[in-house]
Amino acid sequence: MSTILTEVEARETSEGARILSQKSVVHPKTHVGGFNPTANSLVTNNYTVKCVYCGEAHYSASCKKVVSVKDRKEVLIRMGRCFVCLKSSHRVRDCESHRNCRYCHRRHHQSLCEPQTTNQHDHNVEQVTPVEDTTANTINTVKSRQLVSLQTARAEATNGSETSIENVRILFDNGSQRSYITDSLKTRLGLSPIRKEKLNLNTFGYSKFKTQNCDVVRVYLRKPGSENLYCINALSFPTICSALPSPVDLSAYPVLNELELADCQVSPGQNHIDILVGSDFYWSLVTGEIIRTERGLKAVCSTLGWLISGPAETAVTEELAHTHSNLAISYFNESSSSESQDDQLVTALKKFWEVETLGIECIENAPSDDIFLQGLKFKGNRYEVGLPWIGDHVKLSDNRDPCFSSLKLLHKRLLKNPDIVREYDCVIQDQLERGIIERIPMQQTNKEKGSIHYMPHHPVIRKGRSTTKVRVVYDGSAKLKESGLSLNDCLQTGPNLIPRLFDVVVRFRSHLIALTADIEKAFLMIGISDSDRDMLRFLWFKDPHREDSEVVQFRFTRLVFGMRPSPAILGAVIAHHTHKYHDSQPELCQCIERSLYVDDLIAGADTIGNAFKLYKTAKSVMSDGGFNLRKWNSNSPSLLTMIKSEQNNQKPKLEFDRVKELEPHSDNLLGIQWFHEPDEFRFCFGELQAHARGLPSNKRTVLRVTAAILDPMGFLSPFVILLKVMFQTLKSLC
Template sequence: MKELKNSFITEELAQKLDIKSTGFITLKISAFGDKNSEVHNLEKATVQLETQTGEKIPMEVIIIPTIAAPIFNRARVNIRELSYLKGLKLAHPVSSDEQFHISMLIGADYYWSIVGDRIIRGNGPTAVESKVGYLISGPIHSSGKQHSGMFHILADHKVEEVDLEKFWKIESMGIDDHKDGHYVAKIPWKENYPCLPTNYEIVKRRTENVIQRLAKDPKMLKLYSEIIQDQANKGFIEKVEDPENSGNRVHYIPHHPVKKDSTTTPIRIVYGCSCKDKTGHVSLNDCIEPYSPMMNDITSILTRFRLNKFAVTADIEKAFLQIELHQKDRDSTRFLWLSDPASFQSEETALKFYKESRTLLAAGGFNLRSWSSNSEMLQNLSKAEKTADEDSVVKVLGMKRNPQEDTLQYAKNDTGQKKDRVTTKREVLRETSKVFDPLGLLSPISVKAKIFMQELWKDNLKWDEKLPKSMQTTWREISSEIYDALDIRINRNNSSSIDCSCDSLHVFSDASQQAYGACVYLLSKNKITLLMAKNRVPPIKQITLPRLELMGALIGARLGKHVKEITGVNKIYFWCDSEIVFHWIISQKTANRFVANRVNEIREISESSTWQYCPTFCNPADYLTRGIALKKFKEDALWWNRPEWLMEPQKWPVWDGPTKAILCSTSTEEESDTSHQTKIQDTVDIKTESIQSILKLEDKSSLMKLARAEEKSKTF
């Protein structure tokens, strides 16, 4: 049987001794004979155990409501009658009470530090010497009525054995119904986290600074105060009546205003839970258990948002403030002071969603407001009920939407527009990361920034080193194009509805020495819509072009699987312009590890029969590998809704199978794991650099293209 490795104290005794909590611990606790265990998040504390000699032994104990049910006192008479125990000072004095309660239980973590060497045996229980008196254990003979009792605790705090995901959802997050219809949550404290300082002084200084800044704009200061007062009136926050006396941990957090482009909430209050009062101290965030947020993937939501005719967005009024914080955790969040989009096929369905969702969320204390839709019926209803969004452009998961035009727009920033800013590698990365394009629809423009960043790495430039003038000029051109591209408006929906049995997805992939990627199109009722695109730059270490094309095909397979799961469209085709990659996918020959690993994953995701050949000139994924001029990009039909022949299967390109030259090139690639040459250089001995430059061999996807280029050069 596993020994008890923890010591416990009851809440009642802890309160009597005025013990302060020192943190939390996660335990699995099971009772004797019970196959199941329960996970609990319990407070810890330190107590001083005073010995007979006056020594004080510090013990870490776990505070628990009840250790055990009352135990029958069989020692109240018999012990006094045993001669070999007379005169011993017992750790638990004999009393005449019929029952007694266990208020503190010392486990194996401290038991052997208090037990001595002397043992006294006799015709009855055994006495074991300890620093707090003799401990009595063993049978007691009695002729009267027998009472039997058993007490057993099995506690285990090995984190790896705990289903933490289930625990955080059910226990630590403590989501429980409150009496007024709201929910209550506990802070998921880390196990054995360091002592959390109060932060009072630094928070006081920061709050004073915030007030001084706000005072420069009296209207903003007034609005900030009104927000705090409104939160107090609605019960979201509460005044601390007695700041000096609290039985819980106390911690202050600073706050500051952030302006918002919104009519309902022009500013919002942001709390700094990462604030530290001194170097080496911890913040509130440092003491909270990190875990993955339970949120839907943004690309999935945005893609589904574009699939149906009618779109609806709404906002839960003060969503997070509607969830109450547990009473014991509130003192840890003290401070000082003077939308899920959806789309529907019919207006009737949208109206039904409006009514049902508002009713459902209202039951939990949430007010679903700021409704916006291209459905005139829903918009009129929300206006009548004063729940409509008054903004002409609304936010949708980091993007913007114009309900009247039913278009999606990008959030615009000052990317690369400040001419006095020093251009460094750090600045390029910072500006590039500002572009929020979750669906990758602007990738043919933004890929230029990725390629440029790769060049900076190849040149071994330091983070804050000023770029050479030529590079500064190049970056200004790239950043200017990206900035202008953010003005592009994208049709949210190009089809009335999706027919999963008839519609199809088409994934195109490609690669160059600079980048590789893939894009996905939806073919529905003779309409072609670009849904999503992703691209990457290759490692700095050179990789052959065929292998990069294989990596592009793998990105395409993964992306196709992702979009298939989002849309529910089962029919999917993969298009690639590399004949070598085609051969790898359909070939049964064992390839080297690099090729085999990627080909195996592609085959697991897709059937080889779903792969089709697409000539380079009509492969939209080509733009993902090199980029395209902004002027052409805005109106480019191939990128936004082509190639047209997709709508006529009889006109689809047909691959005749690998030629001898392709087989030769493929074989050479498969035999080497370390080749740094392109497939052309593996199969053709061309030593003249000028000829290579003229023919641009690194851009060729097959020997067939080279053969055609060579034939033209001979003719010339």
């Protein structure tokens, strides 16, 4: 029995409390023949365990002869030993050990802690002190659910210059081929990408994968209190895994009780993982020494401390009972690039085939539209709102220089076509005249970092349009080099308030008298609060026809289409405005709610009289909110004549309300060609056929041509299905 007792007590491994018969053991990184020392080797190696208090063969924290803290301190003082590491020849103030007490986290050895000595094993596990209980309850000790501990560590992460240091939690996973770092930590440390890599990513349980470009950054790790830095290269990714539970209670594992753990204390709410160390750097940080317990838990030695992993016999709280790891299986393989393209091709085709995706898909867990109405007010003749920022978003850095470089390249291309330059400048000058944009005063050109942002822009040439042929598009998704974030990354997307395209077209075809219109520059008719306007700056030229023209700073005072939340803001504002007429104009409110697709009104009525009434009330109500319904069209010539006569007799209410010529013959109705008087949908494939003949003969061309056919009603299904079958046949052959 004494041998068994000695074995149990010897399972409390301590690097500071043991007295070696020979020189200190150095943890090797590799072992001959792949041998890893276990707990049993602690008894048979070239040293013996000896208690500093009574001198017998057990660990100091398990001494049963010298029990009181007072008596133990007297022994240490008499022997000239340190109260922290229990070694001789120095005192506490000179001790180089960075370990604190496992129980109270103060600056002393755990064998000197009052709570530990009085009731150190009073937990949800049974006592292991009596030899009989220890041997009888090796398997049936814990009656609660089992918790599996993963290899986690606490460390300090820094950049190369050590100008920024962050406390991080690390997950060691040699089942991952690569190491990862969260985008958030990358931004906080100010890490610059050393290169980009293309990854094939897939999740457990799924055979498909997608390709994504990731930044590779270099980060330095060190043990808290140490000066030794360990460098790893990691791929930046938004999220590594869900929060992992706190380290297990080791009071039931005497063999591990005095180890210097790498993750021994977790503050509430700090369970998230910042870095994952994969197989590429795993063995650079893990030395290889392993201590095993009879109950399944293991300790692996690393340069950051001992890593605990395996099934743990401890009670599982409600919080931990629902904690699951969601690590993504990620790998990089250049030879699989063709497979990746085919995989993406199949995914695109699958989305194309799904009838449910004919409308705009709803975003899960999207915020309610109330968030997009915060600070809403009617100012002058339009509504004004603030931008819906994400609560804890990172401040954007000043990106004027890259936008200036982008503008210079754009200007060089535009100068090759003077007509495009002239119309491009006319669009900006027209917006300046209407108050859509404003020139930034000289005293406001330089503001605090994080309070200004510049949007790059480029032209889109629209052939065959009766309105502006050159459209200036502003890019809210342009990412900053320093942080890797864009303006859209810092804004909430919002709910989908747009009715389904299929439903809109079906309701439109149910009316005897069709009536369509659109809102003139719908997004630009909503104002932006003064506090957010500096985040919507852009650069242009005083005289764009000159190569050496002065660059001028502008900013938007209205909602910009290129921002991610713009559709949700527009929908929320229109819904808020029409709700005010819910009692006086219930039919109109229902019509706008069900038939307004972004800025296109696709409606109708059973009679010409009701259709004309709808025209007058819709135009009046929307005008009161600052929205001008224009480009009215119908399948009834009589109704069009009445509308034109009404427009000629009315004085425009708003500065942007102009009498437009009624569209002749046909109109592009949500991508479908609608001929007015015969009231027909027609599909013309002449241009598509000519375009297809110039494309290479491959699977991607078949998919591209098939996807170019917009048919939300399914009229062309007998024809389109042949193209789909052709693609499936080609996919099976090669």
